[in-house]
Amino acid sequence: MSAQIELVSARAVHGLEPVPDLASADRIVISNSGGKDSIAAMDEAVRLADDAGVRDRIVVLHIDLGRTPRGHTVEWPGTEDLARRQAAHYGLPFQVRRSAKWPSLVHRIRARGQFPHFLSRFCTSDMKRSVAHRFVTEQVDALGITGRPARIVHVMGFRAEESRARARRPAVEVDGRASSGRRTVTQWYPVLRWSTTEVWQRIRDRGLPYHWAYDAGMSRLSCSLCVLASAPDLTCAAGLRPALAREYADLEKEMGVPFRRELSMAEVIRRAGGAA
Incomplete structure (x- = not known):
């Protein structure tokens, strides 16, 4: 009963979330960590891309956080393979990228002399955001569009329940740091207002692969x-x-x-x- 109340309340408060103009996108990049929110966001993005007839413009990006000095994966074992299988579930091209500067997040922590924290999330800025920006640049170069900025839609599985900062985000926003005269990057969070219950319901209903x-x-x-x-x-x-x-x-x-x-x-x- 509490889950039903939660879902009804969320929909009543926020209503339908906006969706970017996918038909006008030159490339749709789906960032996939392998987590439950990522696969739910991918499923929703693919569904709406199919409605717009543009599934062929999607590429899935997984950012690997590397291995520690002792050889342990920073991420959960099997995450990269799962992310690849999740992309294959939809027949989508899959790419893996890593930091060009740091072998792993642990190497970056050691060099900085401190662990990340809420006010200094260099784990995200140094190991993920900058890598994603470089990948977008690769995509723009490959598109070879001239005379106008390339239109990129970047899909992420952010959810408002995860933090106050995410709760304040709109479901669709232009990424000013990633955009330039050559490209306009629109961030899209398809499951931003979804509850954890809704995410797992989508995974179960669609039989989507998820992490052990x-x-x-x-x-x-x-x-x-x-x-x-x-x-x-x-x-x-x-x-x-x-x-x-x-x-x-x-x-x-x-x-x-x-x-x-x-x-x-x-x-x-x-x-x-x-x-x-």
Whole structure:
């Protein structure tokens, strides 16, 4: 009953969200992390692209966050393969890109001497946003459009429930930092006002492939050990990936700063039943 009330209330307050003019887009780039919100956003974007007759203009981008100095994947094992299978589910071309400067997010953290936090999300700016911008440049170059800016629609699985900042976003907005005289980049968040219940309902109704970490107890995917994750998710992740958690705890000691101000990785490991 509470889930039904939640869904009805969200629709009553926000109504139908705007959709960009997909028929006028020269390229539609779908960023896919492999998470539940990404696959739901992809499904919705493909559905509306089909309505506009432009599925052939879609390309799926997965940004890989690399391997730590000890060889562990920053993301959950199998994420890249899952993202590829999710793209193949729709017959879409799939591309993987990585930071050209940093072998992994952990290398970037060590170089900076601190972990990301809410007010300094360099994990996103250095490892994801800049990589996505370079990919868009590649797409614009390949299109070879002259006489006008190329029209790019960038699809992301942001949801308002995830943070106050995302809740303030419109469902469609021009990305001024990514746009230039050569291109206009429109950000589109197809599932922005969807609840978690709606996301999972779409996944189940459509039989969409999703990551095993959810069935193992995680509520979000993201990095395996994300500084913005809830304490229960961090505890769950440390239990599932103890060697990675140990590497983060050792990095805490090396840099002399905790994983989070109020929660060290050593404490997360203790909560997960490991030896700190």
